[in-house]
Amino acid sequence: MIVLSVALALFAALGNAAASVLQRRAAVVDLPDASGGSLVDRFGFVRRPAWRWGAGLLVVSGVAQALALATGPLSVVQPVMATELLFTLVLAAVAFRWPPGTQTWVAFFGMALGLAVFLLLADPAGGVETVPPKRWLISAVPAVAVSIVLVVVGTRLRGSARAALLGSVTAIGFSFTAALIKDVLGLVPGGLGDLFTTWQIYAAAAVGLGSFLMLQATLRAGSLAASQPALTLGDSLLSVVLGVSLFEERISLGWRVLPEVASLGLIAFACVRLSTSPLVSGKEAQRW
Template sequence: MTVTGMSLVVAVPAAVAGAACMGLASAAQARATKEVETGKPLDLTLFKRLVGRPLWLIGIAATILGLLLQLVALAFGPLLLVQPLLVTSLMFAGLASARLERRRPDRTMSVGGLLCVAGLAAFLVIARPSGNSETLVSGGALLPLGIALAVLTLASLVVAASTNSGSWRVLGLAVATGVLYGLTAGLMKVVAGQFRLGIDEPFRHWTLYLVCVVGPLGFLLSQNTFQQGRFLTPALAVITALDPLVGVAIGLSWMGESADGRPLALFGEALSGLVIVVGIALLSTRASHLSAESEMPPAEEETASEESGERPDSGPDDGYGLAGTAC
C-alpha cells in the first residue's frame, strides 16, 4: 500500500530523532573506547573494560533510545523511507564530537555531512517509497540476498582479522557493522509488526531471536571499529551508508516494497546516490588530511594550518573514532 500522510508524520520525526540519538551515541562511545587499552580486532573483552565509564554509559542510553525511536519509525513507515534517514546521524555525530571536544566543527566535514543529507532528501523525494509490508517472503526467496549478506560480512571480518593495515582493518569492521545493522533494522521491521498483533506474538517467530544475536554482534563490532581507528566520521559514514543500503535491499527483496522505477526517476535516484557518495568521499579525504596533520611536528603543522587558512589553536574537530580511510 502507499505510505499515508499520517504514517509520514510519525515515521519521519521518529527516524530523524533516532538518528540524532545514534549520532550522539557514536560520538560518546567512540571517545570512551579511546580511554581504555586498545585490544585486537574483534576483541570480546572490550565491553568489560568499558563498563562503568560514564561517557560509554551515556552512549548506551542514547543507543537504546535511538533503537526505540527507530522501532517506532519502522512500525509506521517502510524500510525504504526509514533506513535512508539514518544517514543524518553523520551530521549529529560530527556536532556531538565537536561539542565533546570543545572545538568548533570542521567546515569541510560539515559540508560533507550536508551533502549526504541533501542527497538523501533528494532520493526520498524522487523515489517516493511505497509498500509497508511487515512480513518476510518465505523459503528460497530469502536465500540470494541472505547468502550475499553473509558472504560480505564474513569476508569483511576476515580482512579485519588478518590485515596489518589499520585502515583496512577499520574498513573491514565498518563494512561488517553496516551490514549487520541493516539486517537488524529489516528484522526489527518484522518484529514491530508482530508486536502490533500482540505482545507475545514476536516470541513465536524466529525473527526476534535472530535480532537478539545479530544486533548485539553488530554493536560489538561497532565498538571495536571505534577503538581501532583515529577519526569518527569516515568509517561511521561507511556504516551509515551500508545500513540503509542493506535495509533498502531487504525492503525490495524480502518485503515487497517498491520505489519509482521510471527511467527519469532512476536517473534522479542515481544522481542523489552520487551526491551521498561525494559527501562520504569528502569526509574521508578530509579525515585523511587531518590524520596526516596530527602526525606532523608542531612547526610543520602550524605551516599546514596557515596554508589551509585555519587557526592552529582552533583546529578542526572530528572527535575520537575511526581511521581516515579513503572509503
C-alpha cells in the same frame, strides 16, 4: 505515516549522536591517565553521569528506531538514520567548543542535500508488514556468503582496506538487524505472547550482537574515514534493497536513476569528509 517514521528516525539518529558525544566526553574530561592503573581505574568513566545519560539515550533512540520501523518503510528509516553523522558534528562542536571548519560545513550540507534528494527521487512507499520465511532464506544465504568472504579477505589486509571491508560486513549486519526488527514488529498484532515463540526475535538479537562486535573490530582496524562510508552507505543501500525484496516496498527508478546515483555519490563524498573531522572521529579529545 511516512512523516512520522522520518521524524522518529531523525530523533533516533539525534539520540545516537548525543549518546556518542556524552560518552566520549565522560571518557576524556577530567580523567587521569589510567593506562597503568587497575581495570576499575581504566573504566572509571562509566560511573560518570554523562556516560550514564549517554547509555540511557541509546535505549531511547533504540525504541525510537523500532517505532520508526513499525510506522514506515525500511528503505526510508535506515537512510534517514545516516543523519547521525550530522548530529554528531553539531553536538560535538557545542560540547567540546571546537567550531567546525569551512570544509566540514560544506560536507555537512552536502550530505544533507544528497540524502534529501535521494529520498525525494526514490520516493519509497508501500510494503507488507511481515516476511515469508522463504524470502529470508533467499536474502540471508548470499548475505552470509558475502560476509564470510569479506571477513576472510579483510583479515589478510591492513589499515584502510581492512576497515572498509569489515565496515561493509557491519553494514550488512545492521541492515539485516533493522529488517528483522521490522518483521518482529509486524508480528506484534498477533499477540505479545506469540512474539517470543517466533524465530525472528532471537535472530534479530543474535545478528544485532554480532554486528555490534563486528563494529568494534571495524573501528580498531583502521581510520573512521575508511570505515564510515562503507558503514553509512552500505547500511542505507542494502536497507533499500531489503525493503524492496523482503517487504515489497516500491522505489521510483526510470529517469531518476542517474540523479539518484549522483546523490549517493554526493553522500559518499560528504561522508568521507565528515569522517575526517576531529569532531566526528573523536580526535577532539586530544584538546581535553
